[in-house]
Amino acid sequence: MKAFVCTTCSLGRVGFLETLREALPEGIPVEGVECMSGCARDQTVAFRATGKVAYLFGEITAADLPELRRFAELYARSPDGTFADARVLGGLRMKAMARIPG
Numbered sequence: 001m002k003a004f005v006c007t008t009c010s011l012g013r014v015g016f017l018e019t020l021r022e023a024l025p026e027g028i029p030v031e032g033v034e035c036m037s038g039c040a041r042d043q044t045v046a047f048r049a050t051g052k053v054a055y056l057f058g059e060i061t062a063a064d065l066p067e068l069r070r071f072a073e074l075y076a077r078s079p080d081g082t083f084a085d086a087r088v089l090g091g092l093r094m095k096a097m098a099r100i101p102g
Contacts, residue, residue, distance in 0.1 A: 001049040001076055003068075007032040009043040011061070016043060023065040024072050038097055047072065049102075052081030056098040067092050 003024060005017045012032065021030045038044035041058025045068065048054040052075070060068070067090045074088060075081060081102060086093045 001028055001047060001052075001072070003028055003030045003072065004033045004036065004046040004048070005030060006034075006036045006038060006042075006044040008035045009038070011043040016062075019062065019065070020045065020068065023069055025069065025076075028072055028076075041095075041097060044097070047075055048100075049075070049081060052078070052102045054081070054098075054100040054102065055096060056100070057092055057095045058097045059095050064092065064095070 003020060005020055006012045007017060017030060017032045024030060036044045036046060036056065038056065038058045043060040044056060044058050045060050046054060046056045071089060071092055074083065
């Protein structure tokens, strides 16, 4: 699994990449991406793993860090990246912009 942070979004320009690295479980690489075309819902963060559904979230703030950590843990345990009940995503389910087939 890998997480991606838009470095063009407002938080991305002021170090959110490192903030997310520190917030996620150890061993999850976090990569900066110049733009993920989520400008209307600044700040965007994505998660992708081989053979799994990928997720793109928007309107992310520092307040979402605990839910992003929980999402990363659940996503790592999910065989295909899907969840039977979206409520496990907490507030992130309202911030999901895309779920991209693996």
